[in-house]
Amino acid sequence: MTAVQYDVLGIGNAIVDVIARTDDDFLAAQKMHKGAMVLIDEERADKLYAAMGPAVEISGGSAANTIVGVASLGGRSAFVGKVRDDSLGDVFAHDIRAAGVTFDTPPAFDGPSTARCYVLVTPDGQRTMNTYLGAAQDLHPNDIDGDMMAAAAITYLEGYLWDPKHAKDAFLKAATAAHGAGRRVALTLSDAFCVDRWRGEFLELMRNGTVDILFANEAELHSLYQTADFDTALAALKAEARLAAITRSEKGCVVVAGSEVIAVPAAAVDRVVDTTGAGDLFAAGFLFGLATGVGHERAARLGAMAAAEVIQHLGARPESSLKQLAQQSGLVS
C-alpha cells in the first residue's frame, strides 16, 4: 500500500479572485443575487470588469483555498487544477506553491485565459461572485495522476467541478483512485445554485459511495433536499450521509456522523470584512482534523477557527499562520 504523502489533496477550479468593494445599488443594477456564485462567459466578464471599480487580485478557487488552509495548519497538501500560461496563471501557481502546497498540473498553452472570479464585496462583508471559468474548463482526466490520490489520506473535490465539461470525469477518476487505495473522498456542494444545477448527480455520488464526507452550508443543504426547513433537511441527510459537516455562518456548524449529531459554535470575530472563503477555510480545518485523527468535534473547532481568521480580511486565503492560531487556542499541541 502507498504511504500517505498528503493529508489532503484538493481538485478544483484554479481561479484568481478579482476583488472589489461595491454597494447594494451596483448589485441591483447588475441584476446580481447577493451571496451567490454565477458562471459568466468571456463577453459578460469583460462588461462586468469594465463596470466594476478598482480591484485587487488574490489567488482563489474554492478547493485551492481549502488546500492552502490545510498547509497553513501544518498539513501536507497538494492541489490539482488548470491555469493558462499567462500572467494570472503564474500568479495562481506562485501563490499556491509559496503557501507550501504541491502543485504540478501543467498549464494550458492555448485556449481561454486563466479563470477569474469577480468578487463584489458589500459593506456588510457579503461576497457576490461571478466566475469566468476560462482555462479551468480544460481540466481533463489525463491531468489526474491516480498515484497522488492513493498517497492522500483524503481527496477533496469541489462541487463547482461539475460545471466544466471534462472536470466531472477527472473528479470520478480521482475518486476511483482514492478508493482503490483505501482512502477517503470528500465533496463540498459549493453553492446553492450549483446544487440546483446538479442535485441528482450530487445525491447519487453520496448514495453510491463515491463521496464519503460531505460539506455544505445551510442554503446548499436546503437546496439539496429542496426544503426550507433545516431540521427536515438535516433528518434527510442523517438518513444517508456517513459523515457530513454543515456550516451555518454565525450559528456555527453541525457535524453528522452516522447517528451522532454534534453542534459546534462559530469562533468569535472582531469584525467581518469579507466572508469570501469562510466555507473553504472551515473545510480546511475540518479536513486537517480528520486527516490527523483528532475527532469530529475538535476537527469542527479547527474549521471554525480557520473560517474566523479568513473573514476578518479581504481575500479567501489565510494571512496568519493557522498552525500558530490553533496552538494558541489549544486545538493542537
Next chain:
Amino acid sequence: MTAVQYDVLGIGNAIVDVIARTDDDFLAAQKMHKGAMVLIDEERADKLYAAMGPAVEISGGSAANTIVGVASLGGRSAFVGKVRDDSLGDVFAHDIRAAGVTFDTPPAFDGPSTARCYVLVTPDGQRTMNTYLGAAQDLHPNDIDGDMMAAAAITYLEGYLWDPKHAKDAFLKAATAAHGAGRRVALTLSDAFCVDRWRGEFLELMRNGTVDILFANEAELHSLYQTADFDTALAALKAEARLAAITRSEKGCVVVAGSEVIAVPAAAVDRVVDTTGAGDLFAAGFLFGLATGVGHERAARLGAMAAAEVIQHLGARPESSLKQLAQQSGLVS
C-alpha cells in the same frame, strides 16, 4: 489657448505591485536594502518571485498612484504609461480607468510583459521594492500627445522615468509641450538610489527650468545634495527651487516656495500597515491643492491627509474617497 481639461496629468512607469508580507531575515538573505527600490531583470524577478511568499496584486506605479489620488480627491486627471497586452496589463488599465483617470496609452503588442514591482512589507510597515520594468521600458516619445499636456494645469513626472531608455525623451517632450502652453511641470525624485543614478541630470532639470515643482523625501534630498544634514540640503534647495515639497515621514513636510518655508505636520494615523505610496499620495494632495489654487499650506495638508489614508492599508492607492476625507477634515468645501 487650450482650455484646462485636467488638473494633473501624470507620466510614469505603468506597474502592477506584487505585495507580500515578509520579515527582516528574508530581506537580509536576499541582500536587500530595506526601504529602497532597485531595478531587476527578468531572471532575477523570476528567482525573487519563486522565493517570496503568497502575494496580492494591486495596481501601482508611483505617478499612477499619485494620479489615482488626484482623481479620488475629485480632480480631473490623466495618465500616460506603457503596459503589455497581457492579463496584468489589463489589470493596470482597468484599475486606473475604474478610478476615473483618463488612460489612453496603447499597450505594447510584443516585447516584455507588463512591469511588476515586488513589494516586500516587513512587520514595521516599511516596504522594500524590486522592480522589473518590462513593458514600461517601451514608453516612447511617440506615446506623448502634447495636446494633453497643454490641457493639463500640471504635468507630473516621476524620476523613475529616467531609468527606461526612451522614457527620458518622452519626459522632455511632455515638459516642452506643457511649458509651450504656459502650464507647470512637476517632478518627484522617486528614490534616493534613483537620485544617485541621475543626480546631475535632475539638478540640471531644476536649474534650466524644465521642472517648476519638485517633490522629494528627506533621503532623496540628502542624496541630491550629497549631504547627511537636512538643514544644509534645505538651504541648497532654497537657493534654486521655485517650489518644492519635502516629505519627512512622521515629521510631516516642508514646503519651500521661494524664500518662504512652511512646515506642516503629518496627519495622525491609528496604525501603519504599509508605507507603500505615502510619497505618491502626498504628491496627489499637494498637486490637487496647487491645481485648484488653495495655497501652499492647505495643499500640503491635503497631501498629509492623503498619505495618512494610504499607509493604513496594504497597497499604494486609496481605498476610501479622499474627497470625502478632505471634506470631513474641512480641507475642501
